[in-house]
Amino acid sequence: MLDKDGIAKRIAKELKDGYYVNLGIGIPTLVANYIPKGINVVLQSENGLLGMGPFPFEGEEDPDMINAGKQTITTLPGSSIFDSAMSFGMIRSQKIDLTILGAMEVSENGDIANWKIPGKMVKGMGGAMDLVASAKNIIVAMQHINKAGESKLLPKCTLPLTGVNCIRKVVTELAVLDILPEGGFRLIERAPGVSVDFIKQSTAGKLFAEAEVKEMDLN
Amino acid sequence: MLDKDGIAKRIAKELKDGYYVNLGIGIPTLVANYIPKGINVVLQSENGLLGMGPFPFEGEEDPDMINAGKQTITTLPGSSIFDSAMSFGMIRSQKIDLTILGAMEVSENGDIANWKIPGKMVKGMGGAMDLVASAKNIIVAMQHINKAGESKLLPKCTLPLTGVNCIRKVVTELAVLDILPEGGFRLIERAPGVSVDFIKQSTAGKLFAEAEVKEMDLN
Amino acid sequence: MINKKVSGAEEAIRDITDGKTIMLGGFGLCGIPENCIAALVKKGVKELTCISNNAGVDNFGIGLLLKTRQVKKMISSYVGENAEFERQLLSGELEVELIPQGTLATRCMAAGYGMPAIFTPAGVGTEVAEGKEIRNFNGKDYLMEYAFEADFALVKAWKGDTAGNLIFRSTSRNFNPVMAMAGKITIAEVEELVEPGELDPDHIHTPGVYVHRIFQGSAYEKRIEQRTVRPRS
Amino acid sequence: MINKKVSGAEEAIRDITDGKTIMLGGFGLCGIPENCIAALVKKGVKELTCISNNAGVDNFGIGLLLKTRQVKKMISSYVGENAEFERQLLSGELEVELIPQGTLATRCMAAGYGMPAIFTPAGVGTEVAEGKEIRNFNGKDYLMEYAFEADFALVKAWKGDTAGNLIFRSTSRNFNPVMAMAGKITIAEVEELVEPGELDPDHIHTPGVYVHRIFQGSAYEKRIEQRTVRPRS
Numbered sequence: 001m002l003d004k005d006g007i008a009k010r011i012a013k014e015l016k017d018g019y020y021v022n023l024g025i026g027i028p029t030l031v032a033n034y035i036p037k038g039i040n041v042v043l044q045s046e047n048g049l050l051g052m053g054p055f056p057f058e059g060e061e062d063p064d065m066i067n068a069g070k071q072t073i074t075t076l077p078g079s080s081i082f083d084s085a086m087s088f089g090m091i092r093s094q095k096i097d098l099t100i101l102g103a104m105e106v107s108e109n110g111d112i113a114n115w116k117i118p119g120k121m122v123k124g125m126g127g128a129m130d131l132v133a134s135a136k137n138i139i140v141a142m143q144h145i146n147k148a149g150e151s152k153l154l155p156k157c158t159l160p161l162t163g164v165n166c167i168r169k170v171v172t173e174l175a176v177l178d179i180l181p182e183g184g185f186r187l188i189e190r191a192p193g194v195s196v197d198f199i200k201q202s203t204a205g206k207l208f209a210e211a212e213v214k215e216m217d218l219n
Numbered sequence: 220m221l222d223k224d225g226i227a228k229r230i231a232k233e234l235k236d237g238y239y240v241n242l243g244i245g246i247p248t249l250v251a252n253y254i255p256k257g258i259n260v261v262l263q264s265e266n267g268l269l270g271m272g273p274f275p276f277e278g279e280e281d282p283d284m285i286n287a288g289k290q291t292i293t294t295l296p297g298s299s300i301f302d303s304a305m306s307f308g309m310i311r312s313q314k315i316d317l318t319i320l321g322a323m324e325v326s327e328n329g330d331i332a333n334w335k336i337p338g339k340m341v342k343g344m345g346g347a348m349d350l351v352a353s354a355k356n357i358i359v360a361m362q363h364i365n366k367a368g369e370s371k372l373l374p375k376c377t378l379p380l381t382g383v384n385c386i387r388k389v390v391t392e393l394a395v396l397d398i399l400p401e402g403g404f405r406l407i408e409r410a411p412g413v414s415v416d417f418i419k420q421s422t423a424g425k426l427f428a429e430a431e432v433k434e435m436d437l438n
Numbered sequence: 439m440i441n442k443k444v445s446g447a448e449e450a451i452r453d454i455t456d457g458k459t460i461m462l463g464g465f466g467l468c469g470i471p472e473n474c475i476a477a478l479v480k481k482g483v484k485e486l487t488c489i490s491n492n493a494g495v496d497n498f499g500i501g502l503l504l505k506t507r508q509v510k511k512m513i514s515s516y517v518g519e520n521a522e523f524e525r526q527l528l529s530g531e532l533e534v535e536l537i538p539q540g541t542l543a544t545r546c547m548a549a550g551y552g553m554p555a556i557f558t559p560a561g562v563g564t565e566v567a568e569g570k571e572i573r574n575f576n577g578k579d580y581l582m583e584y585a586f587e588a589d590f591a592l593v594k595a596w597k598g599d600t601a602g603n604l605i606f607r608s609t610s611r612n613f614n615p616v617m618a619m620a621g622k623i624t625i626a627e628v629e630e631l632v633e634p635g636e637l638d639p640d641h642i643h644t645p646g647v648y649v650h651r652i653f654q655g656s657a658y659e660k661r662i663e664q665r666t667v668r669p670r671s
Numbered sequence: 672m673i674n675k676k677v678s679g680a681e682e683a684i685r686d687i688t689d690g691k692t693i694m695l696g697g698f699g700l701c702g703i704p705e706n707c708i709a710a711l712v713k714k715g716v717k718e719l720t721c722i723s724n725n726a727g728v729d730n731f732g733i734g735l736l737l738k739t740r741q742v743k744k745m746i747s748s749y750v751g752e753n754a755e756f757e758r759q760l761l762s763g764e765l766e767v768e769l770i771p772q773g774t775l776a777t778r779c780m781a782a783g784y785g786m787p788a789i790f791t792p793a794g795v796g797t798e799v800a801e802g803k804e805i806r807n808f809n810g811k812d813y814l815m816e817y818a819f820e821a822d823f824a825l826v827k828a829w830k831g832d833t834a835g836n837l838i839f840r841s842t843s844r845n846f847n848p849v850m851a852m853a854g855k856i857t858i859a860e861v862e863e864l865v866e867p868g869e870l871d872p873d874h875i876h877t878p879g880v881y882v883h884r885i886f887q888g889s890a891y892e893k894r895i896e897q898r899t900v901r902p903r904s
Binding site: 259264273276277279280282285287289290291292300302303304308310342343344345347348353379380382383438 | 698699701702726748750752760767769774775780791792794795796797798799837841843845848876892894895896898902903
């Protein structure tokens with residue numbers, strides 16, 4: 001079973017040299033810590049920055065320089081700043097190669113819900129609806145099961161949707177799964193020490209798995 | 220009868236303090252030379268400049284600094300530069316208070332033709348179609364009659380249109396005319412030495428004129 | 439040039455009266471018009487409709503206007519940082535319209551660019567699409583969304599000149615330029631107000647034609663929401 | 672950062688082959704990609720569709736490509752400065768589509784902003800509107816115009832870095848930033864190519880994500896079409 005950093009580490013292996021990448025709040029943010037050596041990626045932050053750098057050193061925080069998670073950050077040589085309209089312009093026009101974001105639920109046909117729990121939680125969709133509707137390549141970083149052990153990979157989302165039929169890959173504490181064009185989760189890799197059976201029983205949506213599923217390589 | 224500078228001079232009297240103004244190529248460009256004292260206007264050039272200044276001194280021409288007529292110009296303190304999309308953005312959103320442009324023909328319902336003579340001349344509309352479709356206030360600077368003495372103020376334009384029902388005021392070598400909302404030219408002022416009768420016979424479109432029409436004040 | 443300078447926030451917001459729709463620039467607490475918000479609180483104007491990406495935090499930003507119940511309706515994309523907001527929302531005291539962040543930004547830009555509507559794929563198939571026209575281009579569905587105008591846009595820039603030209607600093611730019619274009623009356627507060635000619639025309643983010651009033655603000659707090667740092671190694 | 676640097680114009684345009692659609696930045700002869708045009712002439716690639724606000728003059732700019740008959744079709748807003756162009760057009764040798772300047776700029780921007788279509792009032796009631804969808808918003812008619820994409824966009828900037836970030840100078844900016852956003856492959860030639868970090872992130876007009884190849888051009892002529900001066904008083 002992976003912790004949050006483990007999920008981020010596994011997702012980082014999906015990065016390819018030359019990618020422009022948008023990282024959502026939460027686990028996706030951690031992906032930046034595990035970018036493989038020799039892989040050059042540029043991080044976009046939808047509040048208006050391309051080329052997001054690391055957190056500043058203590059005492060060097062600049063309140064005018066934050067990321068979409070409102071965290072103080074820095075720029076890198078070659079960074080550029082722009083307004084919110086251009087930021088989502090480059091997202092909609094698919095100049096961003098990969099989007100990584102969190103989810104409360106994902107369905108077997110690639111729907112995602114991550115912005116609202118009716119009557120309980122109303123944070124808003126922020127940029128998530130734009131990102132999932134526009135990105136050509138989206139990876140979801142999420143928990144496979146909730147604290148009660150219930151699956152969050154469902155036949156159909158129960159929460160208000162963020163986007164429909166848009167997710168292609170999910171990485172959880174238990175597994176890496178592709179979402180098939182015809183519907184259904186396909187088990188690609190399992191987390192170290194996690195059995196295929198456990199993943200099957202933790203996945204409410206349709207799951208396709210070979211008899212042998214390789215364990216993730218996190219190194 | 221006015222010369223080109225006379226027309227420009229008369230139009231300049233329509234400028235109001237605080238106006239943002241777009242000046243077309245030809246006579247409209249001359250208006251900049253006659254801005255009344257105490258009247259502060261900002262000239263927009265649709266190739267991407269707000270705050271157009273005078274021509275440069277000889278030897279100080281900068282090929283990167285031109286106006287929409289491709290003339291070398293200068294900036295003024297407070298000028299700003301932007302791209303073509305933003306330039307027409309501010310035109311379409313009616314941030315420009317007054318547009319002054321030339322015409323080959325204007326009709327009594329405010330149509331204008333100024334971009335094409337089929338089979339003979341094809342220069343293109345440039346920014347004229349955007350300007351006439353967007354501006355809240357348009358003054359046309361034009362010749363009342365052509366060299367053959369034929370009127371260019373018509374019941375209906377014969378040339379391909381640049382815009383429909385958009386012109387409100389016309390200043391010619393003979394007269395200042397408003398275009399009435401219900402159609403027709405209304406004679407407001409006559410050029411020095413030009414009779415109402417001559418204007419009547421030089422206007423093919425419907426003309427409304429009082430018995431007494433005041434002469435233009437060009438000072 | 440046309441002189442847009444006013445004496446300060448109070449004069450700038452003098453005609454913002456009850457029931458007006460105002461846009462407020464900023465992302466989180468970054469690049470918000472602190473002086474204008476303070477003046478609105480002091481003036482006590484009520485029943486405002488506020489268009490802003492976020493709703494501030496409990497004790498800062500638009501949160502100050504929420505605490506004093508001056509806001510009737512919020513139009514935002516993300517409001518997760520404000521407990522008082524959530525309380526007013528869940529209790530029904532506050533009307534809220536949540537729209538995708540890119541849609542919000544682009545609808546503002548559309549107003550400034552004289553485009554009455556735009557097409558975006560954001561929200562297709564979700565409750566955001568309810569009642570909206572859907573149109574397919576090249577095999578993909580898009581929502582038609584209308585341009586956003588506001589009675590007043592309140593924006594914060596780093597530098598400005600009295601002709602209304604604005605330059606923003608770092609990511610405090612965010613929604614400010616697009617909202618500056620969408621205000622029927624746009625009020626800019628700046629950290630440093632200079633004379634025309636002191637800003638490089640090539641570096642201006644918002645041309646003065648979009649700005650109606652400008653003043654030099656003071657006492658900027660610039661609160662940080664998430665202070666994240668790394669150890670010096 | 673991602674290194675977009677190529678050795679020069681020849682390498683940059685290596686895959687522009689017969690029949691491609693290319694956008695060329697510039698207004699008149701101001702801000703045109705002189706080096707790329709020269710390389711296209713040298714390469715002799717034919718049957719090009721060129722999208723550019725103007726068509727150059729007889730012996731410069733796109734005029735060079737017209738003289739060698741490399742252009743099948745021009746899409747422009749104003750072509751009045753080029754006699755050879757007018758001859759080819761009136762004789763039917765050249766296809767020409769004339770569209771309003773603001774429509775041209777905004778259709779390019781729409782591509783870069785992922786908006787499949789935009790609405791503009793320009794051309795309503797004229798031959799430009801023929802066959803186009805008209806839609807009324809708030810009592811005013813607008814044409815629906817589609818986003819413009821090109822196989823290649825050739826733009827000219829003043830400064831750029833190897834990450835593809837561009838800064839333009841004065842009114843040579845014009846169509847360059849919007850075309851840079853609309854190229855499937857965007858090639859930027861710059862007067863000065865620097866390393867990442869040398870350009871201020873706040874001053875960048877075109878973020879590097881929109882640029883695929885960049886090189887430092889040389890021997891810029893920067894011809895002036897209308898040399899207008901005033902006397903020293």
